[in-house]
Amino acid sequence: MKRWAVVVVVVAVPASAQVRPALTQLEQQLPAGWTVLATDTELVIRHDRPCYLLREPHENDPGIAAVPSGGPLVNLELRYKLEPRWTAQQLADAKARNAKVARQVAALRTRFRIDSIHTSKGRPLPMNADERGRLAAFETKEAEARTEEVRLPHCTFGTASLFDSDDTYRQLMLELDPPQASREAHEIVALVDKLCAPN
Secondary structure, X not given: OOOOOOOOOOOOOOHHHHOHHHHHHHHHHOOOOEEEEEOOOEEEEEEOOOEEEEEEEEOOXXXXXXXXXXXOEEOOEEEEEEEEOOOHHHHHHHHHHHHXXXXXXXXXXXXXXXXXXXXXOOEEOOOOXXXXXXXXXXXXXXXXXXXXXXXXXXXXXXXXXXXXXXHHHHHHHOEXXXXXXXXXXXXXXXXXXXXXXXX
């Protein structure tokens, strides 16, 4: 009697292939002059032509600071991270961990009486040495607690989990020439959200 060996080959599908249907939709709806690049770990949406930087956020001021005329050229990009799609258990574990961190931060706010410190535009303005000391101690402890937070996926893109970050949107705060590039970048952010599915 003949015996046949059965060999099962498992092929890992890269994230770039997992997002292909959603990626095709995105590419088809982008404004002219924008390009998409997807690797196994990143989705980059880039304006094809460099823009002149006219104004940028000032380090100590949430407003916009002017730069010298004929400012530097900037390649406008939106960068997202890609991972294999998170399971329901991964999401539940991450949310539970973040809820624990939130409770720790709330307890620290009570311990250091942060809510009794005067604020302006949502930022604490300590009025004396005691308040400055309490705020500094709270911020140190809060930073320690926040290291335990888990960044959750922004959404599901194709069959991958898509993550955004502050860096994804940082260039949206720049004032550029041509200004149409910035407007289109905001539209693309909304388009990505539209093509994404909830986690």
